[in-house]
Amino acid sequence: MENTKKNSVAKKILRPELSIFIFFIISIVAGTLISPDFLDLKYILSTMPLYTELGIIALAFTYLMIAGEIDLSVASALTLVSCVSAVLYQSGMSMEAVIPIGLLLGLVLGLFNGILVTVTKIPSLIITLGSMSMYRGLAQVLIGDGSISGFPEWFVGIDRMLLFGVVPMPIVIFVLLTVIMEIILKKTFFGRKVVAVGSQPQVAVYSAVHVDRVKLVLFGLLGLSEGIAGLMSLSRLGLAKYSIGVGGELDIITMVLLGGTAFSGGRGSLTGTALAFLVIVLLKTSMTLVNLRRMDQLLVIGLMLIIVIILTDKLNKYQDQS
Amino acid sequence: MKAKEKRLSGMALREVGVVAIILIIYVIGCLIEPRFFSFDVLVNILLFTPVLLLISLGEMMEIISQNLDVSVGSIMGFAATVGGAIFRYDKSFPIIVVFLVTTGIGVVLGLINGLLVTRFKLPSVIVTLGTMNIYRGLIFILMNAKQIDNMYIPQNLIALSQPMKSVIGIPYTVIIAFAAAALVALFLRRFKTGREIYAIGCNREAAELRGINATRISMLVFIIAGGLSGFAAMLFISRVGYVNPVTAGSGMEFTAVAAAVIGGTSMAGGVGTTLGTVLGCLLLGVIYNSISYIGISGYWQDAIYGAIIIIAVIIEKLIKTRLVKGQEA
Numbered sequence: 341m342e343n344t345k346k347n348s349v350a351k352k353i354l355r356p357e358l359s360i361f362i363f364f365i366i367s368i369v370a371g372t373l374i375s376p377d378f379l380d381l382k383y384i385l386s387t388m389p390l391y392t393e394l395g396i397i398a399l400a401f402t403y404l405m406i407a408g409e410i411d412l413s414v415a416s417a418l419t420l421v422s423c424v425s426a427v428l429y430q431s432g433m434s435m436e437a438v439i440p441i442g443l444l445l446g447l448v449l450g451l452f453n454g455i456l457v458t459v460t461k462i463p464s465l466i467i468t469l470g471s472m473s474m475y476r477g478l479a480q481v482l483i484g485d486g487s488i489s490g491f492p493e494w495f496v497g498i499d500r501m502l503l504f505g506v507v508p509m510p511i512v513i514f515v516l517l518t519v520i521m522e523i524i525l526k527k528t529f530f531g532r533k534v535v536a537v538g539s540q541p542q543v544a545v546y547s548a549v550h551v552d553r554v555k556l557v558l559f560g561l562l563g564l565s566e567g568i569a570g571l572m573s574l575s576r577l578g579l580a581k582y583s584i585g586v587g588g589e590l591d592i593i594t595m596v597l598l599g600g601t602a603f604s605g606g607r608g609s610l611t612g613t614a615l616a617f618l619v620i621v622l623l624k625t626s627m628t629l630v631n632l633r634r635m636d637q638l639l640v641i642g643l644m645l646i647i648v649i650i651l652t653d654k655l656n657k658y659q660d661q662s
Numbered sequence: 663m664k665a666k667e668k669r670l671s672g673m674a675l676r677e678v679g680v681v682a683i684i685l686i687i688y689v690i691g692c693l694i695e696p697r698f699f700s701f702d703v704l705v706n707i708l709l710f711t712p713v714l715l716l717i718s719l720g721e722m723m724e725i726i727s728q729n730l731d732v733s734v735g736s737i738m739g740f741a742a743t744v745g746g747a748i749f750r751y752d753k754s755f756p757i758i759v760v761f762l763v764t765t766g767i768g769v770v771l772g773l774i775n776g777l778l779v780t781r782f783k784l785p786s787v788i789v790t791l792g793t794m795n796i797y798r799g800l801i802f803i804l805m806n807a808k809q810i811d812n813m814y815i816p817q818n819l820i821a822l823s824q825p826m827k828s829v830i831g832i833p834y835t836v837i838i839a840f841a842a843a844a845l846v847a848l849f850l851r852r853f854k855t856g857r858e859i860y861a862i863g864c865n866r867e868a869a870e871l872r873g874i875n876a877t878r879i880s881m882l883v884f885i886i887a888g889g890l891s892g893f894a895a896m897l898f899i900s901r902v903g904y905v906n907p908v909t910a911g912s913g914m915e916f917t918a919v920a921a922a923v924i925g926g927t928s929m930a931g932g933v934g935t936t937l938g939t940v941l942g943c944l945l946l947g948v949i950y951n952s953i954s955y956i957g958i959s960g961y962w963q964d965a966i967y968g969a970i971i972i973i974a975v976i977i978e979k980l981i982k983t984r985l986v987k988g989q990e991a
Contacts, residue, residue: 466920473971481962594795597791635907636799639799645791649788650784653784
């Protein structure tokens with residue numbers, strides 16, 4: 341009796357997310373050792389919005405990966421949304437009208453992938469490889485090599501709008517989304533359907549789950565998050581350029597995988613992704629503090645990814661055993 | 663017996679769709695721009711393939727064995743940087759030796775991937791996403807982020823990818839790559855180990871029950887893919903003429919997956935042919951060349967390239983299902 345209780349406590353603690361949590365602690369300790377300024381919470385909070393856009397997309401991406409699909413076009417879609425919004429504003433539309441259009445455009449870009457994947461049954465990796473270069477290409481067609489800026493005062497600088505005088509707005513949005521989406525995944529019927537689609541598509545079909553419809557909703561959701569992220573980057577940078585967020589899709593996939601989501605689908609958590617986001621922000625901040633070049637940082641991120649995956653795998657096996 | 667025959671011809675039909683799309687795009691290209699209808703353009707289309715083809719062949723074998731490797735681009739970049747560094751040190755270094763060195767580097771990096779995947783029984787995508795970053799980061803630390811300029815690259819290496827310098831008008835790099843493809847095809851079709859790659863991709867448990875050592879085969883596939891990428895590095899230097907540690911091979915991994923899958927390799931494993939992958943590379947080459955020849959403004963190129971990839975895979979899929987259905991009826 342006591343033994344089983346002990347076991348269940350251990351099981352609660354030794355969750356797959358634990359490995360990324362350990363790295364969370366390590367990165368804080370390492371950061372503090374590297375520079376005394378690191379523990380300045382205000383400083384960390386002020387650097388976070390740099391990555392929040394990718395973090396928000398990573399949340400919706402987690403859903404999609406749990407359902408067994410992948411989308412390489414995420415960063416390009418972000419760029420296209422921000423470029424189209426900028427062009428619309430420049431052509432005389434008011435910012436209040438541009439925002440909903442930007443969100444809608446994100447939704448459409450996501451659904452475009454979703455419809456192609458569900459109707460043609462071509463692997464999402466291939467479809468979105470095409471839309472990845474198509475979306476960024478369209479942004480390039482719209483704006484060319486230049487950039488657009490000069491947005492209204494109230495729209496620019498979302499990262500400088502603070503809640504309670506300390507927490508930047510993007511972080512607030514990110515945390516809210518994490519909580520809401522985790523609850524939906526773990527507690528609602530829809531959340532269970534997402535997991536079912538990813539773990540046993542055939543069984544899901546027999547259990548009267550509309551697999552394609554679920555996938556379509558998830559692609560749409562991802563698109564919406566691209567819309568939000570696109571507008572956020574427009575507001576934070578105050579300008580639109582076609583080369584914004586190049587390579588961001590890999591950062592996003594890294595966050596999702598670091599958080600313990602299975603690439604083949606069926607398993608994953610938003611808390612894991614959010615923690616992975618934090619770890620990456622902390623690591624990148626501390627590495628920048630010691631003047632490590634962006635490309636040298638790749639080595640550290642890569643090593644961490646492999647170690648976390650090995651640990652997560654062991655923890656998953658432990659959970660399955662007991 | 664008859665059913666078997668039908669299935670076999672059904673397999674061959676996989677490639678017909680790709681051939682059709684290649685021809686359609688080529689004809690459209692010729693109609694829009696008459697200059698497109700020339701020997702030079704055909705050579706240029708072929709010239710697009712060597713580096714991509716070698717990497718795609720490795721990727722194809724990995725996908726067949728139910729693995730996915732996104733580090734091949736970084737492996738190619740790594741090997742190319744080292745190869746370039748050797749030439750910077752001594753321009754007259756024998757090219758054959760450098761070929762061996764870059765291939766060796768590819769083998770070692772592939773071996774590391776294979777060890778991580780098989781020892782820890784981890785999904786290959788995640789492991790290689792990690793090593794992709796690690797290898798790319800290492801290039802930087804080794805090279806101190808400096809580019810290897812054109813002046814260090816020996817002329818006789820660059821000549822390998824110039825049609826004028828070849829006896830039959832087709833650059834040697836193209837011939838090398840296609841010869842490699844023929845070897846891979848022979849290996850996959852006629853050799854026991856080659857067949858075993860398909861076996862573990864179709865049904866790993868069943869393959870193991872028949873006495874196939876799946877771990878050994880997976881290791882081998884990673885090593886071959888790494889070696890091919892390392893070998894491709896030299897063709898890359900020959901074609902491009904300089905090595906930039908940031909751009910060399912970046913994004914190549916996804917293009918290689920696309921080439922393999924367009925050619926009929928199934929992401930579920932166990933299915934895929936060398937011919938299909940060759941055609942997949944040629945299709946991407948035709949798309950790429952027609953866009954630049956037709957004189958579409960540089961700004962439009964990426965957008966159209968992406969759109970054509972999507973349209974091409976959809977049409978190809980339609981043709982394939984139509985044909986296979988016709989066979990069954």
